[in-house]
Amino acid sequence: MQIDKIREYQATIERACRKLGRQINVMEVCGTHTVAIFRSGIKSILPKGFKLLSGPGCPVCVTDQSYIDTVLRLADRDDCIIATYGDMIRVPGEGGSLETKQARADIKVVLSSEDALELARANPEKKVVFVAVGFETTTPATAVAVREAAEQGIENFFILSGHKLVVPAMRALLAAKNNNIDAFLCPGHVSVITGYGVFGEIVEDFGRPCVVGGFEAMQIMEALAEICTQLATGKPQLKSMYPAVVTEKGNTAALKIVSECFEPADGYWRGLGKIDKSTLKLKDKYSRFDAAKHFGIAETPGREQAGCRCGEVLCGLIEPPQCGLFAETCTPDDPVGACMVSSEGACAAWYKYGRKVQREQ
Amino acid sequence: MCLAVPARIIELDKDVATVDAMGNKFKAKTTLLPEAKVGHLVLVHAGFAISLVDEEEAKKTWDLFREISEFDDTPNKISG
Numbered sequence: 001m002q003i004d005k006i007r008e009y010q011a012t013i014e015r016a017c018r019k020l021g022r023q024i025n026v027m028e029v030c031g032t033h034t035v036a037i038f039r040s041g042i043k044s045i046l047p048k049g050f051k052l053l054s055g056p057g058c059p060v061c062v063t064d065q066s067y068i069d070t071v072l073r074l075a076d077r078d079d080c081i082i083a084t085y086g087d088m089i090r091v092p093g094e095g096g097s098l099e100t101k102q103a104r105a106d107i108k109v110v111l112s113s114e115d116a117l118e119l120a121r122a123n124p125e126k127k128v129v130f131v132a133v134g135f136e137t138t139t140p141a142t143a144v145a146v147r148e149a150a151e152q153g154i155e156n157f158f159i160l161s162g163h164k165l166v167v168p169a170m171r172a173l174l175a176a177k178n179n180n181i182d183a184f185l186c187p188g189h190v191s192v193i194t195g196y197g198v199f200g201e202i203v204e205d206f207g208r209p210c211v212v213g214g215f216e217a218m219q220i221m222e223a224l225a226e227i228c229t230q231l232a233t234g235k236p237q238l239k240s241m242y243p244a245v246v247t248e249k250g251n252t253a254a255l256k257i258v259s260e261c262f263e264p265a266d267g268y269w270r271g272l273g274k275i276d277k278s279t280l281k282l283k284d285k286y287s288r289f290d291a292a293k294h295f296g297i298a299e300t301p302g303r304e305q306a307g308c309r310c311g312e313v314l315c316g317l318i319e320p321p322q323c324g325l326f327a328e329t330c331t332p333d334d335p336v337g338a339c340m341v342s343s344e345g346a347c348a349a350w351y352k353y354g355r356k357v358q359r360e361q
Numbered sequence: 362m363c364l365a366v367p368a369r370i371i372e373l374d375k376d377v378a379t380v381d382a383m384g385n386k387f388k389a390k391t392t393l394l395p396e397a398k399v400g401h402l403v404l405v406h407a408g409f410a411i412s413l414v415d416e417e418e419a420k421k422t423w424d425l426f427r428e429i430s431e432f433d434d435t436p437n438k439i440s441g
């Protein structure tokens with residue numbers, strides 16, 4: 001039965017390709033989708049004229065180089081403890097990575113913002129800086145910790161906000177003249193928090209189908225088939241195919257605490273540059289927890305590592321193997337750019353699963 | 362890091378839950394999901410329950426994680 005379903009989805013996708021008479025490009029903007037797509041081998045059963053592009057959906061990958069370098073500089077300070085999610089520690093930057101600095105600097109891998117706050121409680125003589133990255137899914141956790149720090153009067157807890165909003169990035173991609181994106185497979189977990197309603201503006205303003213999908217192979221195929229039906233009929237729509245966890249309005253408790261603590265600000269993304277109102281900074285009320293303010297850090301655009309084409313990868317303009325360093329000087333064991341560091345990064349996923357598919361084609 | 366793991370709440374003390382994902386037990390906060398109760402299946406991300414999830418969906422996700430094999434270190438990644 002599953003096989004019948006898959007054939008049906010395949011047929012729908014093929015029909016759309018024939019009807020449009022050109023290549024169809026669908027972008028996913030979620031690291032878990034990227035991994036799930038590669039892992040499941042979906043790419044090998046899609047028709048030649050249909051391409052899946054990995055967009056700016058991996059939080060580590062989209063974090064601008066200037067942010068990475070700032071964290072590395074803070075790590076050099078004797079009065080700081082850096083608390084970070086594990087996947088950030090290997091991102092290379094000025095003078096190494098958090099991992100290479102670990103012997104000299106106080107760097108702690110945490111699994112939650114709460115652990116970072118706990119470090120602050122346990123080390124009152126130090127300033128604990130939480131490397132607060134992630135999209136809408138992750139921001140509420142940071143907001144809870146900030147609010148808790150305020151309530152409990154914890155004064156040595158700081159966050160360096162690298163939190164980002166997905167929709168402004170999607171808008172920026174579509175606003176670029178050379179974009180080749182026909183539709184978005186919208187992120188499931190971001191939508192859990194924001195509600196799928198937030199993608200409505202992409203459909204309205206840009207006429208691109210936006211379909212929220214789950215992470216299992218069948219769910220992804222189902223979402224892709226839905227996108228293709230919309231493209232073939234010329235009727236772009238907003239649709240959630242992930243009703244088990246995603247609602248239109250999202251998690252209102254989480255949205256409330258985020259808006260209590262954060263406000264949108266212009267900010268830099270790797271590869272996409274500065275995007276209006278696309279990042280989150282702490283509101284004045286909580287600015288004493290703002291590491292950028294406390295340490296007087298000015299935001300400047302970062303430089304890409306020499307030869308690294310992460311920026312183009314993140315915009316869906318090239319695929320990782322088109323980068324000259326891919327699998328040569330840049331490997332998951334010795335990454336040159338951020339997209340090879342995180343297991344959710346497009347380059348890492350290609351390295352791990354994609355090379356076989358590529359050889360077979 | 363955007364991983365979200367389905368897990369069942371087996372204990373709840375105010376907003377601190379002990380959850381079970383495929384036999385791995387760890388702590389998660391329910392601050393963002395005030396309606397969460399003991400016995401509920403929830404999606405846990407970065408140490409926080411972010412939504413309720415049904416049995417069928419949880420099973421699909423667990424299967425996926427088993428496949429991705431990274432699952433072994435996932436609960437630790439998220440819980441501490």
Ligand code: SF4
Nearest residue numbers: 309310323330337347
């Ligand atoms: S393969 Fe490495 S160097 Fe090339 S774009 Fe990807 S991360 Fe950058």
